[in-house]
Amino acid sequence: MELFTYMEEYDYEQVVVCQDKESGLKAIIAIHDTTLGPALGGTRMWTYETEEAAFEDALRLAKGMTYKNAAAGLNLGGGKTVIIGDPKKDKNEAMFRAFGRFIQGLNGRYITAEDVGTTVEDMDLVYSETDYVTGVSPAFGSSGNPSPVTAYGVYVGMKAAAKEAFGTDSLEGKTVAVQGVGNVAYNMCRYLHEEGAKLVVTDINKDSVKKAVEEFGARAVDIDDIYDVDCDIYSPCALGATVNDETIPRLKAKVIAGAANNQLLENRHGDIIQDKGIVYAPDYVINSGGVINVADELLGYNRERAMKKVETIYDSIAKIMDISRRDQVPTYVAANRLAEERIETMRKSRRQFLQNGMNILSRGR
Ligand SMILES: NC(=O)c1ccc[n+]([C@@H]2O[C@H](COP(=O)([O-])OP(=O)(O)OC[C@H]3O[C@@H](n4cnc5c(N)ncnc54)[C@H](O)[C@@H]3O)[C@@H](O)[C@H]2O)c1
Numbered sequence: 001m002e003l004f005t006y007m008e009e010y011d012y013e014q015v016v017v018c019q020d021k022e023s024g025l026k027a028i029i030a031i032h033d034t035t036l037g038p039a040l041g042g043t044r045m046w047t048y049e050t051e052e053a054a055f056e057d058a059l060r061l062a063k064g065m066t067y068k069n070a071a072a073g074l075n076l077g078g079g080k081t082v083i084i085g086d087p088k089k090d091k092n093e094a095m096f097r098a099f100g101r102f103i104q105g106l107n108g109r110y111i112t113a114e115d116v117g118t119t120v121e122d123m124d125l126v127y128s129e130t131d132y133v134t135g136v137s138p139a140f141g142s143s144g145n146p147s148p149v150t151a152y153g154v155y156v157g158m159k160a161a162a163k164e165a166f167g168t169d170s171l172e173g174k175t176v177a178v179q180g181v182g183n184v185a186y187n188m189c190r191y192l193h194e195e196g197a198k199l200v201v202t203d204i205n206k207d208s209v210k211k212a213v214e215e216f217g218a219r220a221v222d223i224d225d226i227y228d229v230d231c232d233i234y235s236p237c238a239l240g241a242t243v244n245d246e247t248i249p250r251l252k253a254k255v256i257a258g259a260a261n262n263q264l265l266e267n268r269h270g271d272i273i274q275d276k277g278i279v280y281a282p283d284y285v286i287n288s289g290g291v292i293n294v295a296d297e298l299l300g301y302n303r304e305r306a307m308k309k310v311e312t313i314y315d316s317i318a319k320i321m322d323i324s325r326r327d328q329v330p331t332y333v334a335a336n337r338l339a340e341e342r343i344e345t346m347r348k349s350r351r352q353f354l355q356n357g358m359n360i361l362s363r364g365r
């Protein structure tokens with residue numbers, strides 16, 4: 001990947017590469033766009049095959065956060081971090097504290113939180129070095145782990161997508177194929193089970209599968225078999241890019257609605273599923289519950305206010321379905337339009353000079 005060419009193509013503002021030899025920290029902070037406010041996005045820790053793959057993931061995820069925050073009506077831009085390493089083996093206190101100091105050095109341009117491979121405990125370590133972190137322990141006045149709230153948002157968004165596909169938003173009796181039963185999907189499965197949905201699950205972590213089988217009566221399938229399950233809804237809740245040329249012909253679902261970021265390998269896969277009549281709930285809209293929740297911390301966290309806003313994910317998905325039908329465009333295009341229009345409007349309305357910080361007339365004194 002030619003980094004500057006890629007950054008220019010998708011208009012990224014900044015990429016910060018952080019290295020700390022003692023702790024083994026190797027982090028990439030990607031800031032995509034701060035038109036709406038400071039870039040807020042989580043930190044993913046993952047074993048990437050190559051450094052290029054890590055850069056690509058950070059960049060793609062950061063852009064997704066720009067769109068997610070804009071579509072959710074938050075006054076926040078988009079950014080994301082990836083830390084290269086195995087979350088089960090390579091973590092240590094010094095690593096997250098060093099990472100916290102790098103974030104502090106950005107002076108508020110980037111605010112972090114959890115993502116795959118990082119936890120509330122990791123964010124507490126970051127918090128010991130910087131205020132620019134959310135999703136730390138509730139004992140610090142924070143909102144805690146965002147995953148259960150993300151799960152609730154995915155659940156209500158799935159209902160809105162079901163309404164479009166089946167004419168009813170009831171999920172009772174519907175079969176949902178869940179790929180990855182981690183922090184978000186475990187909680188999502190609980191809501192689905194309570195409503196009477198039938199669950200089929202898979203995960204590379206056998207303990208997570210066992211838990212879903214025991215607690216929710218889920219049926220377990222092998223990793224690759226999840227695409228062939230006879231189901232009403234396919235719910236990708238692991239990593240991204242699972243909607244692609246290889247998987248689409250195998251999917252039997254009428255709805256795709258899940259927590260994972262960047263579900264479409266390429267935009268054209270959004271066109272293909274639309275043509276096949278599959279209702280796709282755009283990933284960054286349906287999974288915005290977590291960021292809505294942590295963003296509320298910036299106002300002084302109020303759970304009731306945050307949950308009320310998360311409920312609106314139902315209306316957002318319904319609105320996207322309306323735009324998609326009205327304008328005859330795939331749902332991912334309808335969502336992008338909503339986000340891009342908001343960013344453009346705010347970019348234009350912010351043209352007036354506003355002097356922040358240093359008084360320029362006192363320069364040289
Ligand atoms: N946690 C949040 O609040 C939040 C918010 C928005 C989006 N997301 C996205 O949702 C997804 C899940 O997040 P999470 O916090 O639950 O992460 P997690 O790490 O807790 O869960 C992911 C699960 O997927 C499993 N997995 C990984 N690769 C797999 C594969 N090939 N097949 C089957 N299972 C596989 C893992 O073993 C794990 O159990 C991620 O894409 C994340 O970026 C999370």
Ligand SMILES: CC(C)C[C@H](N)C(=O)O
Pocket residue numbers: 040041042068112113114115116135146261287288290291294
């Ligand atoms: C909680 C959020 C700030 C980050 C979350 N992992 C997301 O992708 O939305």
